[in-house]
Amino acid sequence: MHDIWKRMLDGNERWLADDRAAARRMATVGGQAPSAMVLSCSDSRVPVEILFGKGVGDLFVVRTAGHTLDAAVIGSIEYAVGVLRAPLIVVLGHDGCGAVAAAIRMVDEDVAPPGHIRDIAERIAPNVRRARAEGAVTAQEIVGRHALYTAEEARRLSVFPIPAECTVAARYDLAGGTVTAVLQPV
Ligand SMILES: [Zn+2]
Structure with a gap:
């Protein structure tokens, strides 16, 4: 067994001993009613449930590099909004985002990243x-704007209506750990 996988299973064992998580599992096993849908970057330094102090059943989370939208992501948002009736949609970007940096490089230097990373950029x-x-x-300002535009586009593309007041675009600060809503203008 891979060492890292072994340590991950050890972590799962420790989590099983968490009574609060166990209670939430039992309470939600019959169905989910998340209080928010969060679209965030996949960056390992942006652990959505942890940074919002949430646990099992709380958030419907979709993560892609640079919180980019494609048909599967839009479908996931539509499922959260139209089927699960999640009352809030949050798009969460972060400083130091590699995907946004790659896009900036593509714009400024006409340099494309390899493979399907290009599609993201x-x-x-x-x-x-x-x-x-x-x-x-x-x-950092571009990161904030990108979150805002992503929220706008999600609203525009979803077949289920998403009112503007039910959408938040936000930026996460890696070092400070704070989440700040992005308002117009940056
Ligand atoms: Zn990122």
């Missing part, structure tokens, strides 16, 4: 251009 690049056209200068 290509989906973010229009938001980099738009953010700059609307006054964003730093990578």
Whole structure:
């Protein structure tokens, strides 16, 4: 057995001993009613449930590099909104985002990352251009704008209506651990 997998299973064993998690598992085994749907970056430093102090059954989470949208992500959002009736949609970006950095590099230097990572950068690049056209200068400002535009696009593409007031775009600070809502302008 792979050493890392072994340690992951050890972690699962420890989690089984957590009475609160066990109670939440039992309470939600019959169905889920998450209080929010969160679309965040896959970055391992952005552990969504942990940073919001949430656990089993609380959040319906979709994570892609750079919280990029594709048909499967939109379908997941539609499921959360239209089927699970999640009352809040949160798009969470973060400083130091490698996906956004790759998109900035694509825009500035015409350098494309390899393989399907290119697809991610290509989906973010229009938001980099738009953010700059609307006054964003730093990578952090672009990250905030990208979250905002992603939330807008999710609302536009979802076949189930998502009211603007039920959507939050936010930025997570890796070092400080704080989450800040992104408002217009950055
Ligand atoms: Zn990221």
